[in-house]
Amino acid sequence: MSAEDLFGDAAGTAERYAAILATRGVEWGLIGPREAERIWDRHVVNSLAVAAATPQGATVVDVGSGAGLPGLPLALARPDLRVTLLEPLLRRATFLTEVVGELSLGxxxxxxxxxxEDHDATYDVVTCRAVARLPKLLGWTAPLIGRRGRLVALKGASASDELAEAAKELKRHRLTATIESVTPYPGAEPTTLVVCRRR
Ligand SMILES: C[S@@+](CC[C@H](N)C(=O)[O-])C[C@H]1O[C@@H](n2cnc3c(N)ncnc32)[C@H](O)[C@@H]1O
Incomplete structure (x- = not known):
């Protein structure tokens, strides 16, 4: 599937972002050198799975955004969204600030x-990829989920084990959880989402 089909008018910007990840992202140590060849499918397109669980016009926070994943591909594919990239490490936050400016997404x-856990705001969608296992993640992110909001965590094969481990935290934060398998486009590798909604 072409960049235009996935990103519409933002296709060129999405390709620029992928090129930045494959060059500066690797030089700054944010992306492993072996990842450079598979940036597009494994990182950029994989991030789009979150779009399926993100309502129109939502406010979104990407917790532990790193080099901007999944928040930047999501923002590029969905111009209706307002996205906050939350990242504690100075080097990563500096990279993100530069890239947001260069891609004119400010x-x-x-x-x-x-x-x-130190961020005081709520959002319609709290998303994250590769930050922590679900029990810890729920402790950090539940306060950020708005009244009608949800957590959309990109997870792999461990999703159902993590869900079982998180039973106590789900109850404590009054959340219900489902596992959803999403393909960003027909024929793509399915991606597993854990979606937690307020009861
Ligand atoms: C393995 S990286 C994943 C980065 C990106 N989400 C991705 O998928 O490539 C984990 C990120 O979570 C951030 N992180 C760790 N603890 C965090 C916390 N308590 N709150 C927010 N971010 C955190 C780290 O600084 C790091 O950038």
Missing amino acids: DRVDVVRARA
């Missing part, structure tokens, strides 16, 4: 340098 993408 009008609807913010970078906040903070840990999730």
Whole structure:
């Protein structure tokens, strides 16, 4: 599937972002050198799975955004969203601020340098990829989920084990959870999402 089919008018910008990840992202140590060849499918397109669980016009926070995943591909594919990239490490937050400026996304993408547990705001969608296992993640992110909001965590094969481990935290934060398998486009590798909603 072409970049235009996935990103519409933002296709060129999405390709620029992928090129930045494969060069500066590797030089700055944010992306492993072996990942450079598979940036597009494994990182950029994989991030789009979150779009399936993100309502129109939502406010979104990407917790532990790192080099901008999944928040930046999501913001590029969905111009209706307002996205906050939350990242505690200075080097990563600096990279994100530069990239948001270069891609001219500053009008609807913010970078906040903070840990999730120190961030005082709520969102329609809290998303994250590769940050922590679900029990710990719920402790950090549940306060960020708005009244009608949800957590959309990109997870792999461990999703159902993590869900079982998180039973106590789900109850404590009054959340219900489902596992959803999403393909960003027909024929793509399915991606597993854990979606937690307020009861
Ligand atoms: C393995 S990286 C994943 C980065 C990106 N989400 C991705 O999928 O490539 C984990 C990120 O979570 C961030 N992180 C760790 N603890 C955090 C916390 N308490 N709150 C917010 N972010 C955190 C780290 O600084 C790091 O950038």
